[in-house]
Amino acid sequence: MTVFLVLIVIILFVIAIWQMTKIYKLSKPVKKDGEIQDVANNKDNRINAKLMLMFLVFLYFLMAYCFWNYSKFYPPEASSAHGGLYDNLMFITLAVIMFVQLITQVLIHWFSYKYHGKKGRKALFYADNDKLEFVWTIIPVIVLSGLIIYGLFTWSDIMNFEKSDDALVVELYAQRFNWKARYSGEDRILGNANVRFVEGVNTVGIDASDDDGMDDVITQELHLPVGRQVIFKLRSQDVLHSAYMPHFRAQMNVVPGMITQFSFTPTVTTEEIRETDYIQEKMRRIKKIRTEKSKELVASGQAQLDDYENFDYYLLCNKICGQSHYNMQMKIIVETEEEYQEWIKGQKTFRQTIAQQ
Amino acid sequence: MSAHAPALDHGHDDHAHHHKQTFINKYIFSTDHKMISRQYLITGLIMGIIGIAMSLLFRLQLAWPGEKFAIFELLLGKWAPDGVMDPSIYLSLVTIHGTIMVFFVLTAGLSGTFSNLLIPLQIGARDMASGFLNMVSYWLFFLSSVIMVSSLFVESGPAAAGWTIYPPLSALPESIPASGMGMTLWLVSMAIFIASSLLGSLNYIVTVINLRTKGMSMTRLPLTIWAFFVTAIIGVVSFPVLLSAALLLIMDRSFGTSFFLSDIYIGGEVLHNSGGSPVLFEHLFWFLGHPEVYIVLLPALGITSEIIATNSRKPIFGYRAMVASILAIAFLSTIVWGHHMFISGMNPFLGSVFTFTTLLIAIPSGVKAFNYITTLWKGNLQMNPGMLFSIGLVSTFITGGLTGIILGDSTLDINVHDTYFVVAHFHLVMGISALYGLFAGVYHWFPKMFEGKLMNKNLGYVHFWVTAIGSYAIFFPMHFIGMAGLPRRYYSNTAFPYFDDLADVNMMITVAALITGAVQLVFLYNFIHSIFYGKVGAKNPWRSNTLEWTTEHKHIHGNWEGAIPHVYRWSYDYSKLNEDEDDYVIAGQDYVPQNIPLQENEEEMNH
Numbered sequence: 001m002t003v004f005l006v007l008i009v010i011i012l013f014v015i016a017i018w019q020m021t022k023i024y025k026l027s028k029p030v031k032k033d034g035e036i037q038d039v040a041n042n043k044d045n046r047i048n049a050k051l052m053l054m055f056l057v058f059l060y061f062l063m064a065y066c067f068w069n070y071s072k073f074y075p076p077e078a079s080s081a082h083g084g085l086y087d088n089l090m091f092i093t094l095a096v097i098m099f100v101q102l103i104t105q106v107l108i109h110w111f112s113y114k115y116h117g118k119k120g121r122k123a124l125f126y127a128d129n130d131k132l133e134f135v136w137t138i139i140p141v142i143v144l145s146g147l148i149i150y151g152l153f154t155w156s157d158i159m160n161f162e163k164s165d166d167a168l169v170v171e172l173y174a175q176r177f178n179w180k181a182r183y184s185g186e187d188r189i190l191g192n193a194n195v196r197f198v199e200g201v202n203t204v205g206i207d208a209s210d211d212d213g214m215d216d217v218i219t220q221e222l223h224l225p226v227g228r229q230v231i232f233k234l235r236s237q238d239v240l241h242s243a244y245m246p247h248f249r250a251q252m253n254v255v256p257g258m259i260t261q262f263s264f265t266p267t268v269t270t271e272e273i274r275e276t277d278y279i280q281e282k283m284r285r286i287k288k289i290r291t292e293k294s295k296e297l298v299a300s301g302q303a304q305l306d307d308y309e310n311f312d313y314y315l316l317c318n319k320i321c322g323q324s325h326y327n328m329q330m331k332i333i334v335e336t337e338e339e340y341q342e343w344i345k346g347q348k349t350f351r352q353t354i355a356q357q
Numbered sequence: 358m359s360a361h362a363p364a365l366d367h368g369h370d371d372h373a374h375h376h377k378q379t380f381i382n383k384y385i386f387s388t389d390h391k392m393i394s395r396q397y398l399i400t401g402l403i404m405g406i407i408g409i410a411m412s413l414l415f416r417l418q419l420a421w422p423g424e425k426f427a428i429f430e431l432l433l434g435k436w437a438p439d440g441v442m443d444p445s446i447y448l449s450l451v452t453i454h455g456t457i458m459v460f461f462v463l464t465a466g467l468s469g470t471f472s473n474l475l476i477p478l479q480i481g482a483r484d485m486a487s488g489f490l491n492m493v494s495y496w497l498f499f500l501s502s503v504i505m506v507s508s509l510f511v512e513s514g515p516a517a518a519g520w521t522i523y524p525p526l527s528a529l530p531e532s533i534p535a536s537g538m539g540m541t542l543w544l545v546s547m548a549i550f551i552a553s554s555l556l557g558s559l560n561y562i563v564t565v566i567n568l569r570t571k572g573m574s575m576t577r578l579p580l581t582i583w584a585f586f587v588t589a590i591i592g593v594v595s596f597p598v599l600l601s602a603a604l605l606l607i608m609d610r611s612f613g614t615s616f617f618l619s620d621i622y623i624g625g626e627v628l629h630n631s632g633g634s635p636v637l638f639e640h641l642f643w644f645l646g647h648p649e650v651y652i653v654l655l656p657a658l659g660i661t662s663e664i665i666a667t668n669s670r671k672p673i674f675g676y677r678a679m680v681a682s683i684l685a686i687a688f689l690s691t692i693v694w695g696h697h698m699f700i701s702g703m704n705p706f707l708g709s710v711f712t713f714t715t716l717l718i719a720i721p722s723g724v725k726a727f728n729y730i731t732t733l734w735k736g737n738l739q740m741n742p743g744m745l746f747s748i749g750l751v752s753t754f755i756t757g758g759l760t761g762i763i764l765g766d767s768t769l770d771i772n773v774h775d776t777y778f779v780v781a782h783f784h785l786v787m788g789i790s791a792l793y794g795l796f797a798g799v800y801h802w803f804p805k806m807f808e809g810k811l812m813n814k815n816l817g818y819v820h821f822w823v824t825a826i827g828s829y830a831i832f833f834p835m836h837f838i839g840m841a842g843l844p845r846r847y848y849s850n851t852a853f854p855y856f857d858d859l860a861d862v863n864m865m866i867t868v869a870a871l872i873t874g875a876v877q878l879v880f881l882y883n884f885i886h887s888i889f890y891g892k893v894g895a896k897n898p899w900r901s902n903t904l905e906w907t908t909e910h911k912h913i914h915g916n917w918e919g920a921i922p923h924v925y926r927w928s929y930d931y932s933k934l935n936e937d938e939d940d941y942v943i944a945g946q947d948y949v950p951q952n953i954p955l956q957e958n959e960e961e962m963n964h
Contacts, residue, residue, distance in 0.1 A: 013875070017816075017882055037892045038811035039899070040741045044818075048740035051822060052748070058826060059752075066834050073841035073859065075772075090769055097759040104726065104755050111733040112748055115669075116740060123670040123932040123947070124735040127962070133678050136727045137720060144716050144762075151716075151766040152709050158768065159705035175622075176532070195622035205622070234702075238623045239526040240635055242700070242775060246842030249772045253701045255635055256525060257619025260702035286857045308854035316853070318775045318844045320519045321526060322533050323444045327852035 042119055049116030056109035063101075076278040079313070079334065080248040081265040085154045087249070093147060161263040167229040170222070172315070173204045174234070174241035174254040176322050179315060179330035180204055181222045185215030185349060195237055195256075201353050205237075214351040217344060222315060222332045224266045225340035231263045242319035245332065247273075253319060266334045270312060273334075279311045386496075388488030391912050393495050394473035395806055398799070401466020402884070404502055408457035413874045415450045418442045420860075420867035422849035436514070444848040448517035449535055451846055453509065455520030456543070460550055461505065463653040463791045465498050468592075471656060471798050472561050472585040474806060478905035479579050481570025481922055483915040486563040490556050497553035501546045508542035516543035519846060521646065524617040524638050528609050531624040540610070544603050551600045558589035558596075565589075570904070572924035576680075577951070579903050579928040580673060583680050584659020587687045588652050594691060595648040602641035609633070639701055643694035650787050651690040655683060657794020658725060658754075661747035663928075664801050665729060667901045668744035669736030670947050672929035675728045682721035689718045699767040700774055708767040715765035719758070726755050737932070737947075741899065742817030743801035749825050750793040756829075757786025760836060775846075778839025781832045789828045796820075796880070802905075803887065804898055809910030810891030811898060816883040820876055827873030831866050838862050902928045902950045922952035927962075936960050 040048070078087055115123075171182035171190055182204055184190045191213015197205040206213040224230055234243055234254040241254040243262075252262035273279055286308060294304035317328035335343070348356075387393060414433070417426055429437035436446035473491065477484050485491045508515045517535035518527035522543070530537035565586045569578075578586075605616040609630075617638045618630035666673040673679060695703065695711030729751045738744065760782040763769045773779065803812045838859045843850060850856040850863075897906035907922050930949040933942050935958040942949050942959045955961055 010878075013878065014882060017879060038814045038894060040739050040744075040814060044814065045738065045740045048745060048818065049738075055822070055825060059829060062829055062833055066837055070834060070837035070862065073837050075840075075842055086768060086772065089766070090763070090772075093763055093766065093769060097762055101756060101759055104730065105752060107730045108733065108748060108752050108755075111730065111736075112738060115733060115736045115738050117670075117737045121737045123737040125672065125931070125933045126674065126731070126735065127672040127929065128675055128677075132731070133675050133724065133728070137724055140720050140723045144719055147762065147766065148713055148716050151712060151768050154768040155705065155709060155712065155766075158771070159708070195620045196627050198622050198627065238621055239529070239532050240523050244775075244842070244844065246772055251700050251771050251774055255702045256621050257632070257634055258636070258702060282855075282858070286854060289857045289860070290854065306854075308857075311855070314853070314855070316844060319523070320448065320846045323448070323848075325448075326444070326847035326849055329852065 040117065042117070045117040049113045052109045052112040052116075056105065056113075059105055059109075060102075063098075072281075075246050075249075076273065076276060076282075077268075078247070078249050079266055079268040079273060080250065081267055082154075082158045083249040083264075083267075085157065089150060089154050092150070096143060096147070158264075161229075161231075163231060163263075164229045167231050167263075168225065169231050169233065170224075171204075171233045171235060172222075172243050172254065173218075173237065174243065174317070174321075174328075175237035176239065177317070177324040177328040178220075179222075179243070179317075179328065181219050181330070182206075183217040183219070183344060183347075184212075185217055187212055187215055190233065191216050191350070193235070198237070201357055202350075204235075206350055208354065214349065216350045217347045218350065218353070219347055220330070222330055223340055223343050224332065224334050225337045226266050226269045226334050228337070229263060229265045232261060234260045234262070239321050240319045241317045241321050241328070243315055244318035245313070245315050247313050251318065269334045269336065270332075271335075273313070274311050283308075283311055386492060388484070388492045389912070389914055390473045390477050390485050390488070390491060391806070391916075393491055394470050396495050397465060397469035397473060397498070398806070400499060400502055401462050401470060401795075402881075404457050404461040404506075405466060406881075407506065408454050408462055409874055409877065411450045411454040411457075413870060414442070415447055415454070416867040416870045418447055418848070420864040422851050442848075445514055445517055445533060445535060447848045448519075448533070448846065449515045449539070452517050452519055452522075453505070453515050456516075456547075457505065458788065459520060459649065459653065460547070461498075461502055463787070463795070464554065464649070465550070467791060467795045467798070468585065468588055468652065468656045469495070469498065469557060470795075471581070471660060471802070472557070472589070474802060475581055475905065476561055476564050476585055477568070478805065478908065478916060479582050479903050479928075480565060480568060480573055481904050481924065482564060482568035483917075483921070485560050486568060487560055490560050494553045494556035494560065497549050497556065501550040501553060504542055504546035504549065508539050508546065511538045511542065513537045513539060515539040521639075521642055522606070523642075524606060524609060524635050525621055525623075528606060528618060529621070529623060529628075544607055548600060548603055551596045551603075554592055554596050558592040561585055561589040562593065570921050570924055573951075576677075577924060577927045580662035580676070580679055580683075581656075581659040581903075583683055584655045584662070587683050588655045588659075591648045591655075591687050591690060592652050595645040595652075598641055599645035602638055602645075605641070606638065636698070636701055636703055639698050640694070643697045644691075646697065647694040648687075648690045650783070651686055653787050653791045654754075654794075655686065657750060657791040657797075658683075660794045660798040660801075661729070661750050663903070664743045664747045664797050665732050665751075666929050666931060667801075667899050668739040668741055668747070669732055670739070670931045671732055671736045672927075672931055672933075673728070674731040675724070676927065676929065678724055679728055682724045685721040686718060689714060689721070693718065693765075696765050696767070696770070699770045705767075712765060712767045716762065718765075719762060722754075722758055726751060726758070739899070741800065742812070742814055742821055743797045743899075745818070745821040745825075746793045746797035746800065749821065750790050750797065752825075753785050753793065753828065754790045756833070757782055757784070757790060761786060772842070773839055775844055776839040777835050777843050777845055780845050781835035781839055784835075785828075785832045789832065796824075799884070801899065803891070804894055804910075805905050805908075807888050807891065808912060809893040809896070810887055811894045812887040812891060813883050816879050820880045820883065823876040823879075824873055827869050827876065830869035831873060834862050835866060897950075900946075900948050902930060902948050904951055907950065907952055924951045925954045926951055933959075 169184045173180040189212040192207040192210040193205045195205045236254040236256040244251045250264050252260050290305050298304050313332035315330045425440035429442050430440040436443045513534040516539045526532050608614040615630040615633035617635050618633045621628045662673050693715045696715040699708045928951050932947045935942050941947050942956050
């Protein structure tokens, strides 16, 4: 039935256009001599020039609206040490490009309005001006050099990190469609591993002949002590994945056949970020949306949505990996050193896991 | 330049071309560039309808995830049980949408159409260097289109690994069923497409180099031709690399090699593959993938350069700088591919190099944008639909291009990589901009394609304004949900309650997309209606300088009835005044076509 309706709407739409053009043709006055139909005349130029101006207003309104209402979507203040650098660079770059955007869009649409065609108007024959072109070549060169240099220093800070003495080494293990974390245990060395060792309880393929691996701890949640450098070693079991942790401004692809790495130092605990105005406000908004949605669902006889009471950091998969790609996530908990030690002690080591078998 | 044309160069041309034309060699296996161009355009438009329809389908799913739609049931059949879209077909839709739009619509549909139409006409040639290869090129394109479309009907579903088809996902049917037959057809289709593209490009290059009419020096070429010429060169340089990637992938899939596969445990068993690397595939893919962006965009920029100059009644500002920036963009485009791979696991030092080269592209692009704006300044702008789309292109090219400065910066890429920020960026800068170029070209050169008929301007205005507002309404807000960290290629965002407050924006975007999609029907109607009932305009309706407007309405084999016109000037003598500055060079006419010799009382320029 609905299909039928859709088809009717489409057909009616086409007929409407057809009729409109017919009416338009009939209502058209006899054309003046020398004027070709369907080539813009003075009236068209005038109307479209005004529309150009109105379009500029629309565009400015749209940009203002988006910045005003949607800026709040930008993730909260970074929860990692390098995140501040990232945000700084982002805001400077945004300011520069919005400045250019605001000026150039005015010029395009204003000129289109101001110089719209008129009978008798003479265009200026203006083919070249080396000085002018030099100016708008050299200004971008200078601005971009600044951005490039700033960007490259930040990049190098983030990527060419030095391993600190107390760094925590964690392996993120990706498999369709979930994540696991492997901690290096007491010896602080991750044991050798390869998918060829995956069997039974040995879910991440630790080489059982390597002593370093025996005290490794495999978990479903990622717990990180605040203020301590974490070095992630990323390994995939099957296809490409990408470990994306937006609140820490961190992302790295996970590639089968190689170990990639990324490092950051978490600076804000889960407890702390829940207390921030940003998250409180965000949770209020989301709770409102979810309550309303749940009401609708219940009214239509469906189950209501799961509760979403507390914010948690998350890690999500950001490289298409199959059907359930959209739901491949892991909870991240940033906590104090004591809480972390407490938690890790409660986890089973690889030795314990295989012994239990 | 001498005005005495030696009779020599007409030796071949003057004997009448009266081959008997049958239906088959006129409409189907035609070797005439004008017919081939129409074939490209119509095939491209049909593929465009499919591609855009797909985007509307998955936009519905994104706005109302898991909701039932009768249209899903109707079009997707078993992939939408009870009208709810299946996650695998969602991935197929985004994959095929990307493939079709990038390759079939914006590469073949845009460059194929206008390179074929305009290269011979604007340089003053009877046809392409090889009409036969040109025909083969089209039919290979057609074949690849048919294979791509037929892959939609495969039992296990069309390819679904994203248009970038990264292995191992695309190599292993164990990971997604769509990587079986669907992916095979995708690869076969693309291999044929690449052959088509190469034949076409080689032909364009040879034609531009060898068949220019007397007086048409390279510095007198219209910018359209420069753009098509350089586009063809980039195509020849980069498309073969995609073919090699596709071949290696085919070997990995079918013959047990390990170019891209290593250490994989899937479906409960370990694969034998060892030593390959998906990163290698990414390098090969993006070695084409990035230049491809410019293969799509440069023709659009060439088309708008021509249309803006003509309709502003002014020479294009900074012709030499425009040519130089086309060359610079083309050169740089081949050494920036790594910016798609900053976080792929490649060495961070490489990331630095690619950041550097990538941000350099902003310079020639900026020069182009400023030169367009200056061309508008103090013009006498004729607001024809083609002109509106050209102005629209400059606007979206700038908006979309600027966000490239964020994505091209390896640092900033970390947190917006593969989010909707990227989607918004490339849709504005290459999707919408190139589509505007395509529309501008169709409105402008419709009379040349369809024997003097013009498209209805009022429908054109409706088409433009709704599209212009709609495209911004779709893609501008999209940047913000991307910055929020919303990943692309997610079937639904409901698994993350954190994204719940973005749902409204997604709905708004979908509504805008539906409206913008609907208004394209106005264009289609106008296009088809005008082919049959369009008003025949003057021989040179836009009062343009280029050579194609010196031909008659009626298409003839060889383009010009008599001798090929000679060229005595560049194509941008609009509103040029005589030496006394009391009137135009030709009194009362604000343009001087390229085939008009230097007039008395006219100052000679460098061109």
